[in-house]
Amino acid sequence: MQLSVNGQMFNIDVEPNMPLLWAIREAVGLTGTKYGCGVAQCGACTVYMNGEPVRSCSVPVSAVGSAKITTIEALSKDNSHPVQKAWIALDVPQCGYCQSGQVMAAAALLKRIPKPTDADIDNAMSNLCRCGTYQKIRDGIHVASGQKKLADVLAQYDASLATRG
Amino acid sequence: MTLENNSRREFIIKGTILGGGLMLGVGAIPDLAFAQANSKYDPNTPTKYGDAEVNAWVSIMPDDTVYIRIARSEMGQGTRTGLAQLVTEELECNWKKVKTQSATPGQSLARKRVWGEHGTGGSRGIRISEDYVRRGAAAARIMLVQAAANQWNVPVSELKVDKGVITHVPTGRKTTYGKVAELASTLTPPDPKSITLKDPRNWKVAGQPYARLDTADKVNGTKVYGADLQLPGMLCASIKSCPVFGGKLVSYDEAKIMGMRGVKGVVKVNDSTVAVVADTWWRANKALGSLPIVWDEGKGANVSQDDINKMLRAGLDEQGDFWQRKEGDAPAAISGSSKKVEAIYFTPFRAHVTMEPMNATVKISGDRAEAWVPTQNGEGSLAALSEATGFPLEKCEVYKLDSGCGLGRRGSTQDFTSFAAKVAQKYPGVPVKVLWSREEDMTHDFYHPIAMAKMTAGIDSSGNVTGMHIKVSGQSINATAAPQNIKNGKDERQLQGFYEKGPDAQLGYTFPTLLTEYVMKNTHVPVGPWRGVNTNQNGIFMECFMDECAKAAGKDPVQFRQALMQSHPKHLGVLNAAAKKANWDKPLPPGNFKGIAQFMGYASYSACVAEVSVQNNIVKINRLVFALDSGHVVNPYLTREQIEGSVAMALGGIFSPEISVENGRIKEQNLDSYPLIKLSSTPRIETVLVPTYDFWGGVGEPTICVVGPAVANAISAAIGRPVRNFPLYKEGLSLA
Numbered sequence: 001m002q003l004s005v006n007g008q009m010f011n012i013d014v015e016p017n018m019p020l021l022w023a024i025r026e027a028v029g030l031t032g033t034k035y036g037c038g039v040a041q042c043g044a045c046t047v048y049m050n051g052e053p054v055r056s057c058s059v060p061v062s063a064v065g066s067a068k069i070t071t072i073e074a075l076s077k078d079n080s081h082p083v084q085k086a087w088i089a090l091d092v093p094q095c096g097y098c099q100s101g102q103v104m105a106a107a108a109l110l111k112r113i114p115k116p117t118d119a120d121i122d123n124a125m126s127n128l129c130r131c132g133t134y135q136k137i138r139d140g141i142h143v144a145s146g147q148k149k150l151a152d153v154l155a156q157y158d159a160s161l162a163t164r165g
Numbered sequence: 166m167t168l169e170n171n172s173r174r175e176f177i178i179k180g181t182i183l184g185g186g187l188m189l190g191v192g193a194i195p196d197l198a199f200a201q202a203n204s205k206y207d208p209n210t211p212t213k214y215g216d217a218e219v220n221a222w223v224s225i226m227p228d229d230t231v232y233i234r235i236a237r238s239e240m241g242q243g244t245r246t247g248l249a250q251l252v253t254e255e256l257e258c259n260w261k262k263v264k265t266q267s268a269t270p271g272q273s274l275a276r277k278r279v280w281g282e283h284g285t286g287g288s289r290g291i292r293i294s295e296d297y298v299r300r301g302a303a304a305a306r307i308m309l310v311q312a313a314a315n316q317w318n319v320p321v322s323e324l325k326v327d328k329g330v331i332t333h334v335p336t337g338r339k340t341t342y343g344k345v346a347e348l349a350s351t352l353t354p355p356d357p358k359s360i361t362l363k364d365p366r367n368w369k370v371a372g373q374p375y376a377r378l379d380t381a382d383k384v385n386g387t388k389v390y391g392a393d394l395q396l397p398g399m400l401c402a403s404i405k406s407c408p409v410f411g412g413k414l415v416s417y418d419e420a421k422i423m424g425m426r427g428v429k430g431v432v433k434v435n436d437s438t439v440a441v442v443a444d445t446w447w448r449a450n451k452a453l454g455s456l457p458i459v460w461d462e463g464k465g466a467n468v469s470q471d472d473i474n475k476m477l478r479a480g481l482d483e484q485g486d487f488w489q490r491k492e493g494d495a496p497a498a499i500s501g502s503s504k505k506v507e508a509i510y511f512t513p514f515r516a517h518v519t520m521e522p523m524n525a526t527v528k529i530s531g532d533r534a535e536a537w538v539p540t541q542n543g544e545g546s547l548a549a550l551s552e553a554t555g556f557p558l559e560k561c562e563v564y565k566l567d568s569g570c571g572l573g574r575r576g577s578t579q580d581f582t583s584f585a586a587k588v589a590q591k592y593p594g595v596p597v598k599v600l601w602s603r604e605e606d607m608t609h610d611f612y613h614p615i616a617m618a619k620m621t622a623g624i625d626s627s628g629n630v631t632g633m634h635i636k637v638s639g640q641s642i643n644a645t646a647a648p649q650n651i652k653n654g655k656d657e658r659q660l661q662g663f664y665e666k667g668p669d670a671q672l673g674y675t676f677p678t679l680l681t682e683y684v685m686k687n688t689h690v691p692v693g694p695w696r697g698v699n700t701n702q703n704g705i706f707m708e709c710f711m712d713e714c715a716k717a718a719g720k721d722p723v724q725f726r727q728a729l730m731q732s733h734p735k736h737l738g739v740l741n742a743a744a745k746k747a748n749w750d751k752p753l754p755p756g757n758f759k760g761i762a763q764f765m766g767y768a769s770y771s772a773c774v775a776e777v778s779v780q781n782n783i784v785k786i787n788r789l790v791f792a793l794d795s796g797h798v799v800n801p802y803l804t805r806e807q808i809e810g811s812v813a814m815a816l817g818g819i820f821s822p823e824i825s826v827e828n829g830r831i832k833e834q835n836l837d838s839y840p841l842i843k844l845s846s847t848p849r850i851e852t853v854l855v856p857t858y859d860f861w862g863g864v865g866e867p868t869i870c871v872v873g874p875a876v877a878n879a880i881s882a883a884i885g886r887p888v889r890n891f892p893l894y895k896e897g898l899s900l901a
Contacts, residue, residue: 005311014171015426018447019447022445022446022447023823025393026401026445026446026447027445029395030386031386031389031393031395032385032386032387033386034390034392034520034521034522034569035392035522035600035603036392036520036522036836037601037603037836038603038835039603039835039836039837039885041835041836041837041840042520042836042841044520048223049476071386072385072386072388073386074402075385076385077383079381079384081765083384084384084385087380087383087384088376088380088381088384091377091380091802091803091806092378092380092384093241093383093384094242094315094568094810095241095519095520095521095567095568095571095807096241096380096382096383096384096388096567096569097390097520097569097570098520098569099383099384100384100386103385109778114336114812121844122844122845123845125843125844125845126843126844126845127818127842127844128571128836128841128843129520129813130518130519130520130570130812130814130841130843131241131520131570131813132809132810132811132812132813132814132847133809133810134813134843134847135379135809135847135849135850136806136809137844138844146807157374157801157805158374158801159374159801159802162373163373163375163376163525164374164376165260165370165373165375165376
């Protein structure tokens, strides 16, 4: 079976009912997409299928067909996507395990709604984070969308670009 | 201590309980077999090691790159960055040139535990190691400067150092740490006791809101967690333990799955656990689902949640030798009071649900065993590996991987390492990754213990408390994890937060009379430390009840508390700081109600104010203010992030459905039946840090216990009746 991942065609020999998540992780070998629950609840496995976010743990690889899959590894070449830049500048991740999915979900939101409101963020960001990075995720989306200045957000935490080391 | 003569069990105890002593390494060119895998698994552990190890904590390359050795585990709490800041502060090196390495337990043992304790739980990562880590860094600085003095043949007093550049003041001549590191490594280290550490009030690097050292790889998928590890020739396994705790494995029919694609075999891991091994994890897990297994579920199979609840409830009425603090005759004082307040509270079992499920990878080659483990307790995992394989400790090594959450689950029992070792033993020379399915992870946890409390107080005609009687009935963590800590049937740990003496978890009130009691009621469900541990339920019991007492006394909740806190200035300090930040004295808009709570744990003082509105039994949290006194603050930005995380976990703890027992097994299997809190439910958190600079307190764990009671007290104010049954769906309430 052929699978288009990050602009590259992979010939993979897997069972048709293998979830896309495991085809990506164990056949293609890209492990940035995470296993968290396997039942589409946590969103750690979020990838794009023809540009739309899906929870890859619950999509059988046979249902992908010729759709183009994009994983976190291909969001940018050099952490230059606005979401990645904001995530780094604000230290959004704690343990980081769910953040591939969070970044993919946030980038998808900004593509759909370039200037999301808090309500838009509430609705779109259903990915789970056990470390509780939600406040920083919200901040990160506001910064990535250009609606808040990084310096202003840092100031809320008594920090500035100069004091971040 | 001579570890080589100790048994593994003693080593576990030493490795997990004792703090590390101050032992600086002698300056030698290192030959450190730090974690090395063929795949990139930890961006902070370079595969090439420093040419000049100045001492165990510091190795400096000719290009001035400074490698700081970190013995504690990183799971997102920021200890790596914080410890590196402390080292940089004393070392006076250039932060921009700092990288970190993760010290391995095997190497540490081989070097007489030069890095001290590895265990990272109880919010101890920094506060227990800061002294010897800072002295190690200062010693390295002294040796580096001495090396420059020797090279130039000038007195040390004529040299100054700034950001790794050493200057001879009279001549302006300069050199760098990288250039003198090799010479420094040959010098005799100074006596650590002779070193004067910097006053934290004068810190330049520590105490600053520096960025984490390890964020970049977390936003692009390149950070490799234990679950992601891919080693050449690796096999993968999924495990299943008897659904009923205490049950046994009777048999399984291997033939039914051996034809399935990729399946290599089935391994009996222990009396109650079986593993299926395959070429990939998905195949292993799928085959495990098809494996016919016969269990002897044992007597636990008859236990229901109702049985457990009734047992705990009965404990509240038991009379016996349960007391831990007895100051005056509280029951007599209460019964002689004009008003008696009584309330019974309930808090449930809780699962950890680390986002990365439990896992470990083990490779056994000849007489050596290696494990790659996301663990909070590297030395505990080393001991578990040794015990499971029968190999001596010096033939074992553990490479700690950054964990996808820890929350206590990876700190106590190292079952994941033992299991992987047992499976790998059947495949010599082959690395085997054992990853738990989410269902297995959720149904075989070491849960937050279940507890109830009967709180009784007397109030006199002036509205003053005459006596306080705290009686807790619930499961003991020590009974599962550390029975040696239960003395004469009394388990002090379950009354965390009610202690008289410090330094970790003293009660912040002085009552005229006080009785605290703990009635141990153990179930067949294994329990363990869960972020905040027993401060979670005890904070709810104490602080919700304080509001009930304040109401009975006709007093404002803050003023009522303040009157009882005059001998507890630090508790009072955070209470006042939170109240002030939240404008406690100003009236709220109609429909808004506030609640406050303060409590202590892990040597730190926390207070929280919540503002809520409740409509149609749906709770909306409109404001949340948090105050923390952790003594010193190594990184205020990351401290705030820990508080933000604690708030989210605490809100889940009071609103999300509980873990419950049905037919002896855990009913909730995955995140559909045990949902975690979402972004949309999390309020904005306003934090005030009020350090008093005279002690070292924790951050990750002490900041969770006040959130639940503050929110619950606000809800009680809103709905006009106290809430006592957690999670709050039992009170008909849900979170917006």
